[in-house]
Amino acid sequence: MHFKTKLKLSTNPTFNTWHQRIGGKSIMSGVSGVVEQMRGELRQALREAVEGAVSAGRLPPVELPDFTVEVPREREHGDFATNLAMLLPKQARMAPRRIADVLVEHLTHPVRWLQRVEVAGPGFINFHLDPRWALAAVPMAVKLRADYGRVQVGGGKKVQVEFVSANPTGLLHMGNARGAALGDSIAAILDYAGWKVTREFYINDAGNQIENFALSLEARYFQLLGREAEVPEGGYHGQDIVDTVRRFIDRHGDGLLAAEPAARREALVQFALAEKIGAIRKALEDFGVHYDVWFSEQSLHDGGKVDEALRRLRERGFLYERDGALWFKATAFGVEKDEVVVRKNGVPTYFAADIAYHMNKFERGFDWVINVWGADHHGHVPRMKGAMAALGYDPDALHVVIMQLVRLLRGGEVVRMSKRTGRFITLEELVEEVGRDAARYFFVMRSADSHLDFDLDLARSQSNENPVYYVQYAHARICSIFRQLKEQGRQVPAVEEVNLELLREEAELALARRLADFPEEVSLAARQLAPHRIARYVHEVAGLLHSFYNVHRVITDDVELSNARLLLVDATRVVLRNCLGILGVHAPERM
RNA sequence: GUGCCUGUAGCUCAAUUGGAUAGAGCAUCUGACUACGGAUCAGAAGGCUGGGGGUUCGAGUCCCUCCAGGCACACCA
Numbered sequence A: 001m002h003f004k005t006k007l008k009l010s011t012n013p014t015f016n017t018w019h020q021r022i023g024g025k026s027i028m029s030g031v032s033g034v035v036e037q038m039r040g041e042l043r044q045a046l047r048e049a050v051e052g053a054v055s056a057g058r059l060p061p062v063e064l065p066d067f068t069v070e071v072p073r074e075r076e077h078g079d080f081a082t083n084l085a086m087l088l089p090k091q092a093r094m095a096p097r098r099i100a101d102v103l104v105e106h107l108t109h110p111v112r113w114l115q116r117v118e119v120a121g122p123g124f125i126n127f128h129l130d131p132r133w134a135l136a137a138v139p140m141a142v143k144l145r146a147d148y149g150r151v152q153v154g155g156g157k158k159v160q161v162e163f164v165s166a167n168p169t170g171l172l173h174m175g176n177a178r179g180a181a182l183g184d185s186i187a188a189i190l191d192y193a194g195w196k197v198t199r200e201f202y203i204n205d206a207g208n209q210i211e212n213f214a215l216s217l218e219a220r221y222f223q224l225l226g227r228e229a230e231v232p233e234g235g236y237h238g239q240d241i242v243d244t245v246r247r248f249i250d251r252h253g254d255g256l257l258a259a260e261p262a263a264r265r266e267a268l269v270q271f272a273l274a275e276k277i278g279a280i281r282k283a284l285e286d287f288g289v290h291y292d293v294w295f296s297e298q299s300l301h302d303g304g305k306v307d308e309a310l311r312r313l314r315e316r317g318f319l320y321e322r323d324g325a326l327w328f329k330a331t332a333f334g335v336e337k338d339e340v341v342v343r344k345n346g347v348p349t350y351f352a353a354d355i356a357y358h359m360n361k362f363e364r365g366f367d368w369v370i371n372v373w374g375a376d377h378h379g380h381v382p383r384m385k386g387a388m389a390a391l392g393y394d395p396d397a398l399h400v401v402i403m404q405l406v407r408l409l410r411g412g413e414v415v416r417m418s419k420r421t422g423r424f425i426t427l428e429e430l431v432e433e434v435g436r437d438a439a440r441y442f443f444v445m446r447s448a449d450s451h452l453d454f455d456l457d458l459a460r461s462q463s464n465e466n467p468v469y470y471v472q473y474a475h476a477r478i479c480s481i482f483r484q485l486k487e488q489g490r491q492v493p494a495v496e497e498v499n500l501e502l503l504r505e506e507a508e509l510a511l512a513r514r515l516a517d518f519p520e521e522v523s524l525a526a527r528q529l530a531p532h533r534i535a536r537y538v539h540e541v542a543g544l545l546h547s548f549y550n551v552h553r554v555i556t557d558d559v560e561l562s563n564a565r566l567l568l569v570d571a572t573r574v575v576l577r578n579c580l581g582i583l584g585v586h587a588p589e590r591m
Numbered sequence B: 001g002u003g004c005c006u007g008u009a010g011c012u013c014a015a016u017u018g019g020a021u022a023g024a025g026c027a028u029c030u031g032a033c034u035a036c037g038g039a040u041c042a043g044a045a046g047g048c049u050g051g052g053g054g055u056u057c058g059a060g061u062c063c064c065u066c067c068a069g070g071c072a073c074a075c076c077a
Helices: A015-023 A034-055 A096-105 A133-147 A174-192 A208-224 A239-252 A261-286 A297-302 A305-315 A350-363 A380-390 A427-434 A436-444 A456-460 A467-487 A506-515 A518-528 A531-551 A559-583
Strands: A080-082 A114-120 A124-129 A158-162 A196-203 A293-296 A319-322 A325-328 A339-342 A368-374 A398-403 A407-410 A453-455
Touching: A034 A080, A034 A096, A034 A124, A034 A133, A034 A518, A096 A114, A096 A124, A133 A506, A133 A559, A158 A174, A174 A196, A174 A368, A174 A398, A174 A427, A174 A436, A174 A518, A174 A531, A174 A559, A196 A297, A208 A239, A208 A261, A239 A261, A261 A427, A293 A297, A297 A305, A297 A350, A305 A319, A305 A339, A305 A350, A325 A380, A339 A350, A350 A368, A350 A380, A380 A398, A407 A456, A427 A436, A427 A456, A436 A453, A436 A456, A436 A467, A436 A531, A436 A559, A453 A456, A467 A531, A467 A559, A506 A531, A506 A559, A518 A531, A518 A559, A531 A559
Parallel strands: A158 A196, A158 A368, A196 A293, A368 A398, A407 A453
Antiparallel strands: A080 A124, A114 A124, A319 A325, A325 A339
């Protein structure tokens, strides 16, 4: 096997290239919203315009460039705009605006709702539609309910999202909490985007730290039973360890005092790990995060998978011995330096186990493997990808989302945290203090790249300063309208009986238009692995709902109009709920 | 020193991955219906996108170079 020497592995590929490689289809295929339908129609019309212009001799023969049909930022630029004409000047040897004029002349393909086409700016072609064009999204959302927004870009392929994977020797901290919120929402988005998703937690229940853990437990065990002992220098000093050992003694007594050291430690570790993992699982469940698989590192050692991974690397010529240790030739993959996989003392490193773990992931048939790691592990990415390449897997099938660290603010001041002294805010405490909804929303409303400032006071405040309530309030408000309807003895209209054309107000149309974007927002969020897009989108939808609500009444004596508006707010409720579900935030019926 | 992330309104952050006049929230100021829930809405003000070069029809986005902050550079994980 031969590899390019300059192969660069430090960065992830864009989803575009990756998707094309495994799916072979265009990124937007399978998107089923009304926006995408309209976009498709316009693309078709443009393709035909080029053909028409060429065969009419108005344009020289050209190869159709990879043009975009985008929603312009400026409202005056129409509902859609294309850059097609600006990509052709070199081929056509004509000025972009002239090309645009010619294309507009040859736009013969009939497009529903199309009212006006204009050439603007450096050569954009702008399409202006009847403002009611997006209303079709309303019945779609109402009918599909929880399935509205689902798209098929994943094509049912298998993706694994591994996140948190904290050491089972302690409690979860703020960094883990961000990873949990991010990872779970990424998984939810991919699920919506048509992937078959597995959420997985990797338990580091082997290696040095477990040794250390055992010694710490043993020391506490001795102390609690009146013997002299000291927790080792780099050991676990937290009070939670003491409590764990106390519970062990309550349950099992002091019988281990006389046992063999190895057996004693093993018993203590097994007890403590079970308890710790249980606590971690509980904390995550309370945070709304559920895993499909809890994967034990120790099982890799026990099952010979680490040896197997090393054997495969050796066979392929990527292992060598130096200074009594075994090294992986990471430099063959553009990494700065080689990496030890088996220490001088014969014990494999964490890296060796991690290689075996990722090998196992691909053996399990995942088409795409995503890891969510803290920025403090980013240096691990290139060599991990290198190892996958060395094993013969496509390194681009492994995608590591690096999230920046969390800084905690309280009272406008940075809260210093130290793991060493055991003084840090745990996930449980966070949920208790600010609530699950606010916590999760705050973690996903910023991109993973941002160095997050988590303002505890803001997250806790139940006021208009807190964005999570803004969104939830919109949902509760809609629910309130339907309660009101019921109290008046009126019926929720059947979708088929509603005349949506009655929705003509700007606030109504703007809301419906944005609801129509949802499937595409999911698609984009999936492509970018970016939950914050959904957070911003849902906030905007909530804002449009509030604006509408403040100007127009839903329930009036005009039954026809009321029904149309009821359908509109119901569709809004569907979108709000689906988005909040993706973010792991409750959609309350009252607040 | 090297690599990665970041630098955008007073503050916290976006920006359809190269598109047209850079947008939200909070804070500030001015207003709104005795309400299907005011945890709401309408409006105003706020910018040399850290600095400087370059690439092109077009740059917050790509390249080069400085400056500042975070993280990482173990036979730890």
